[in-house]
Amino acid sequence: MRGDRRLFEHLDFDLESGQFMYLRGHNGSGKTTLLRTLAGLLRQEEGEILWDDTPIHRIRDSYHEELMYLGHLNALKGDLNAIENLRIDSAVRGQHLDEAAAWQLLTDIGLRGHEDLPTKYLSQGQKRRVALARLWINRSALWILDEPFSALDATSVDVLQAIIRQHLARGGMAIVTTHQEVDLTSGEVCCVVLGARDA
Amino acid sequence: MQNRLINWFKYSSPATFYPVAGRLAPIFWVIAIALIGYGLYLSFFVAPTDYKQGEGYRIIFIHVPASWMSMFIYLVMAGWSAIGLVFNTRLSFMMAQALAPTGAMFAFISLWTGSFWGKPMWGTWWVWDARITSELILLFLYLGYMALVGAIDDRRRADRAGSILLLVGVVNIPIIYFSVKWWNTLHQGATVKMNGQTSMDETMLWTMLIMALGFWAYSIAVAMVRVRSIMLEREHDAQWVRDMIGEQA
Amino acid sequence: MLETLLWIIRRDVTIALRRRTDIFTTLIFFVIVVSLFPLGIGPELDTLRLIAPGVVWVGALLASMLALEQLFLADHRDGTLEQMLLAPQPLSLLVIGKVIAHWLITGLPLVIMAPLLGLQYDLSLEALKVMIWSLLLGTPTLSLLGAIGAALTLGLRSGGVLVALLVLPLYIPVLIFGAGAVEATTSGLGGSSHLSMLGAILLLALLGTPFATSAALRVSAE
Numbered sequence: 116m117r118g119d120r121r122l123f124e125h126l127d128f129d130l131e132s133g134q135f136m137y138l139r140g141h142n143g144s145g146k147t148t149l150l151r152t153l154a155g156l157l158r159q160e161e162g163e164i165l166w167d168d169t170p171i172h173r174i175r176d177s178y179h180e181e182l183m184y185l186g187h188l189n190a191l192k193g194d195l196n197a198i199e200n201l202r203i204d205s206a207v208r209g210q211h212l213d214e215a216a217a218w219q220l221l222t223d224i225g226l227r228g229h230e231d232l233p234t235k236y237l238s239q240g241q242k243r244r245v246a247l248a249r250l251w252i253n254r255s256a257l258w259i260l261d262e263p264f265s266a267l268d269a270t271s272v273d274v275l276q277a278i279i280r281q282h283l284a285r286g287g288m289a290i291v292t293t294h295q296e297v298d299l300t301s302g303e304v305c306c307v308v309l310g311a312r313d314a
Numbered sequence: 315m316q317n318r319l320i321n322w323f324k325y326s327s328p329a330t331f332y333p334v335a336g337r338l339a340p341i342f343w344v345i346a347i348a349l350i351g352y353g354l355y356l357s358f359f360v361a362p363t364d365y366k367q368g369e370g371y372r373i374i375f376i377h378v379p380a381s382w383m384s385m386f387i388y389l390v391m392a393g394w395s396a397i398g399l400v401f402n403t404r405l406s407f408m409m410a411q412a413l414a415p416t417g418a419m420f421a422f423i424s425l426w427t428g429s430f431w432g433k434p435m436w437g438t439w440w441v442w443d444a445r446i447t448s449e450l451i452l453l454f455l456y457l458g459y460m461a462l463v464g465a466i467d468d469r470r471r472a473d474r475a476g477s478i479l480l481l482v483g484v485v486n487i488p489i490i491y492f493s494v495k496w497w498n499t500l501h502q503g504a505t506v507k508m509n510g511q512t513s514m515d516e517t518m519l520w521t522m523l524i525m526a527l528g529f530w531a532y533s534i535a536v537a538m539v540r541v542r543s544i545m546l547e548r549e550h551d552a553q554w555v556r557d558m559i560g561e562q563a
Numbered sequence: 564m565l566e567t568l569l570w571i572i573r574r575d576v577t578i579a580l581r582r583r584t585d586i587f588t589t590l591i592f593f594v595i596v597v598s599l600f601p602l603g604i605g606p607e608l609d610t611l612r613l614i615a616p617g618v619v620w621v622g623a624l625l626a627s628m629l630a631l632e633q634l635f636l637a638d639h640r641d642g643t644l645e646q647m648l649l650a651p652q653p654l655s656l657l658v659i660g661k662v663i664a665h666w667l668i669t670g671l672p673l674v675i676m677a678p679l680l681g682l683q684y685d686l687s688l689e690a691l692k693v694m695i696w697s698l699l700l701g702t703p704t705l706s707l708l709g710a711i712g713a714a715l716t717l718g719l720r721s722g723g724v725l726v727a728l729l730v731l732p733l734y735i736p737v738l739i740f741g742a743g744a745v746e747a748t749t750s751g752l753g754g755s756s757h758l759s760m761l762g763a764i765l766l767l768a769l770l771g772t773p774f775a776t777s778a779a780l781r782v783s784a785e
Contacts, residue, residue: 154649157785158470180651188642194578206570207643207650207657233581454732461728465719474782475715479729482711482775486733489764493736496760497743 132256133283136290146292147187150261153290154184183255185263189246193235197221197245200234204249212252224248225271239266250278258282258289265294328545329554331405335538342535349528356521370434375518377427379526380420381445383533384452387417391459392484395477405541407473408548410480411463412540416533418456424449444498448491455483469548567652571660572667578637579668585633590672593626597680608685615684616694616745622680623673623698623741624734627705630669631730632723634661634713635780648784655773658780662706662773670702686749693748693758700761701741707768707776708733714779736764 130136140146151157153164155171155178164171171178191200198217205212212220221227224244226237234242243266250258258279264272279289357375391410398406428446429439440446459479466472549555579586600618601611638644638661647657677698678691686694712730716722744757 156645156648176651176653179649182649184645184649186642186645188640188645190642190646192574192578192641192643194581195574199574199577203570203574204646206567207647207652209564209567209650209652211566451732451735454728458729458732461725462715465716465721465725468785471782471785475779478711478775478779478782479715482733485771486736489736489767490732493739493760497739 130257130288130290132286132288134288135279135283136288138290138292140292147261150184150259150290150292151186154182154259155179156184181256182259183250183253183257184259184261185246185249186261189242191234191242191245194233196231196233197226197237197248198230200245201248205252210252216252220248220251223251224274240268240271243267244271247275250275250282256287258287258291260289260291262292262294328405328408328549329552332542332545332554332558335542339535339538339542342531342538346528346531346535349524349531353521353525353528356517356524361517361521370431373427373431375521375525377424377431378522379529380427381424381449382526383529384417384421384424384449384456387413387420387533388452388455388480388487389484391417392480395480398473399477399481404473404548407477408541408544409537410477411473412537412544413533414456414460414463415540416536418453418460420529420533421449421453421456425453442498444491444495447494447498451490451494452487455487459483564652564656568656568660568663571657572664575661575664576667579664585630586668586672589626589630589669590676592629593622593673593676594680596625597622598683601683611684612686612749615681615686616690616742616749618684619677619680619694619745620697620701620738620742623677623702624705624731624738626673627669627702628709628727628730628734629723630665631709631713631726632716634665634710635717636713636722639717639784644780644784648781654777654780658710658773658776659769662703662710662776665710666703666706670706673702674698686745690745690748693754694745696758697741697744697754697761700758700765701737704737704761704765704768705734707765707772708737710776711772711779714776714783717780717783737761740764 128136138146138149148157152159155164155175158172166174166178166181190204192203195203198214198221201217201220202212202214218227218230221230224247226241226244226248229237229241234245237245243263247263263275267275279291282289353375357372361372361375363369391413394406394410394413397403398410425446428449432441433439459476462479463472463476466475546555597618600614604610604614635644638647648654650657674695677694681691681694709726709730712726712733715729716725719725740757740760744754744761747754747757
């Protein structure tokens with residue numbers, strides 16, 4: 116439910132280790148709402164979301180330990196540079212990222228040389244890359260990514276796909292929305308299309 | 315156990331409660347009118363004239379029960395909020411919202427009649443007495459709650475945000491009251507003490523109780539009426555509302 | 564856990580230091596409000612000395628309230644709030660970090676500035692000392708209580724005014740004991756009992772408000 120509107124009902128699916136879920140639907144069909152609900156940011160009106168057979172709101176902290184959520188927003192502080200942003204972000208998640216590791220990460224995502232710049236001066240694509248850099252060091256079991264490929268150039272899209280494939284190969288799970296056609300056919304894929312029913 | 319639980323929650327669904335509220339409202343209207351009418355009769359014609367304060371004191375038969383109700387309703391709202399937050403029952407939030415204007419009204423009546431009473435007794439419309447000041451703050455808390463709920467478009471958020479505010483308010487009220495009292499005793503020179511020592515005539519006490527019960531019944535009646543309109547407004551999409559409108563058309 | 568707390572504080576303080584105007588607007592507001600009163604009341608030092616504690620405290624109250632709206636707004640807009648809600652850490656811990664940072668940015672400058680303003684009102688040295696103490700113990704409580712209001716009104720159109728309506732009644736005990744402490748000192752009664760009350764209220768607020776703020780944030784971020 117968003118406002119007074121019922122967005123979806125009779126939705127039922129399972130996701131298992133190593134599986135990839137591809138969430139599609141036209142604008143306003145409720146993709147983001149569903150992702151936020153799955154992440155536990157929104158409370159569903161009816162029904163349950165289970166993690167290891169337990170409702171997620173009952174095991175919030177341990178569920179969030181297993182979860183990596185990236186929304187539309189990059190969750191970057193424009194006044195801080197990329198290194199500071201990444202280190203603080205790890206700290207909020209309760210992990211320690213030392214300066215050397217943060218530098219290495221920046222090299223991995225190809226942003227070396229921009230490290231002193233407050234992120235508000237980076238381009239959209241660069242900001243998105245900093246935000247996605249979290250995935251490089253993240254070992255959570257479930258990734259929920261809302262439009263991760265938007266604003267990325269072709270090479271970055273390829274790199275990100277590789278990272279997601281690696282994650283699945285490790286036994287991770289991922290739920291992704293996107294408008295672009297992407298090739299992620301390794302691993303089991305299930306696809307949910309929202310908005311098939313007329314409102 | 316299962317059965318009992320379901321029975322309990324049956325009335326918490328708006329669809330079942332709507333007709334119940336509709337049936338209860340007139341009953342409480344009758345009780346309220348009867349009690350308040352009788353109470354007013356007692357307070358104006360039966361209760362003896364106070365030897366110290368003369369006829370003007372009669373306003374306390376409205377003033378005191380109104381103050382009681384204003385505090386009690388806030389507690390009830392906080393109670394509904396707690397239930398709503400724990401059990402996620404929509405009706406509880408609606409009840410809290412239905413009660414708010416009535417509580418605010420009683421707080422206002424209490425201040426207003428208090429000021430009418432203060433003019434002949436103390437020679438001033440307003441005194442920074444601990445009780446009056448606390449009542450004023452209570453009115454602010456009511457207004458804050460209503461403003462917050464009114465400002466949020468999303469119903470679910472309005473329900474929950476309002477409930478959190480109410481619970482925070484309930485925890486704070488004793489602290490506020492205590493500090494205001496402390497403040498008041500430090501500034502005693504400027505204020506006039508309410509004369510609490512006059513032994514109260516038995517008819518006076520009865521009159522006050524009857525008025526209080528009348529206000530109770532009135533609050534319930536108004537809350538029922540208001541909760542019904544809140545239900546309709548919010549659940550206009552729900553099947554039970556459509557069915558009902560369909561029947562009438 | 565402690566590391567997370569420190570990082571949150573460090574983050575917000577760093578950001579505030581990089582855009583210093585935000586700190587100064589609150590402070591200048593405080594100075595202007597307090598300086599307006601003599602203009603409205605008249606320059607008699609006896610009267611001013613009498614109203615000084617109340618004026619400084621009301622000024623501090625309004626100034627710290629004005630800064631509240633910004634407490635969670637930036638985080639809400641850029642998505643960091645979402646990440647904090649999803650962090651596998653107790654949200655109340657992160658909230659405490661935010662509030663401490665907020666106090667360092669907006670509350671502490673007020674405490675430092677207040678004695679100067681007290682001089683305008685011809686307060687004695689003893690009274691100034693108590694004023695600093697009362698503000699030091701009282702303004703953190705204002706930030707803690709205010710955080711609830713800021714969380715409840717997060718992203719609402721009329722956020723700023725609404726925060727005032729919600730939070731000011733809750734500020735009353737702090738105002739009473741804060742201004743009371745200074746007043747008691749000037750009248751020769753000694754303000755220590757007021758100060759211990761302020762301390763007790765701060766402790767209570769520290770224990771209780773982070774949970775209310777967390778709950779409010781979860782509701783508001785839906």
